[in-house]
């Protein structure tokens with residue numbers, strides 16, 4: 001059994017705060033600050049450029065990638081870290097499209113994260129007018145898969161509603177029609193058990209700053225199925241994805257397997273932060289995590305249903321159809337979230353009217369969640385959100 005009291009003790013949570021936003025930016029694991037400080041003083045400070053070899057910086061993207069891989073069911077040597085998720089989406093899509101040269105359609109759904117759709121649109125414009133991005137409603141995407149689709153691009157968990165797609169089912173249908181699938185696991189990795197190899201995923205990408213707690217701007221990951229890794233031709237053919245970067249050849253030759261998905265210089269301090277943050281997962285069973293996450297979500301949903309019926313559940317009622325977040329609609333959602341934050345419970349808001357709450361068993365207890373729900377209900381009942389200072393929109397919501 002996973003010891004969630006022990007995992008909670010591994011976080012430096014701000015005093016007086018119940019944090020329900022780990023689905024957006026994970027909090028600080030205790031070990032990170034000292035580890036990053038050591039890398040700065042002992043490695044960067046003392047080794048300077050020799051740190052690339054002596055401190056093993058150059059191998060960090062693959063070594064940390066393997067640790068992330070264990071959380072998403074990826075075999076060793078199939079995941080690499082670097083860049084931002086938007087970049088990794090582009091890379092995966094471009095490579096997948098090139099593997100289906102006779103087809104021109106990227107299929108996605110309107111529950112996808114806008115950046116993924118923007119990247120796909122930009123890629124289509126670069127490739128030429130015959131390429132196009134087609135989107136359907138999330139519940140129609142499965143039936144829209146046909147023999148014209150080159151790549152199905154799906155974010156497994158909807159960032160607004162928490163609705164979760166059935167990965168194995170969509171892959172089976174896509175493969176039956178000769179299409180490849182790119183998964184965005186931003187709201188999946190570290191949120192519940194994922195099995196990219198078992199589900200026969202082709203490509204998967206995700207970020208590390210949400211449930212994996214790497215800190216703001218932490219690097220993204222990319223998985224390429226081992227059966228494809230030596231076939232893909234990286235569109236972003238940077239020098240560190242070259243077979244021999246320090247040969248400085250004028251011609252690009254892709255590196256072996258997943259190494260070719262590297263682009264440029266890796267962000268060492270952020271990778272070290274992630275490496276330290278991943279220690280929290282060492283004793284965690286992902287099935288225990290899922291069970292506990294669903295328990296926490298249910299406590300919150302039940303209390304809100306009773307105490308603040310004006311908040312309409314935006315997430316699926318069936319827990320198995322959700323990721324690890326719960327959302328509600330309310331036309332004054334922004335102000336309600338600001339009032340809640342002012343009283344020590346942090347959630348967030350997504351336009352036009354969604355209040356979002358993330359449930360992260362590593363550091364949240366049933367008691368935290370009950371208290372947070374009760375405070376939310378009280379704020380709604382008393383209309384404490386109805387003040388001008390809670391209605392001014394900040395840059396980040």
Ligand SMILES: Cc1ncc(COP(=O)(O)O)c(C=O)c1O
Pocket residue numbers: 084085086087113115116155159184186187207220
């Ligand atoms: C599902 C999803 N995809 C893509 C992104 C974009 O990630 P990045 O800003 O790291 O490029 C996000 C960011 O939150 C996201 O939630």
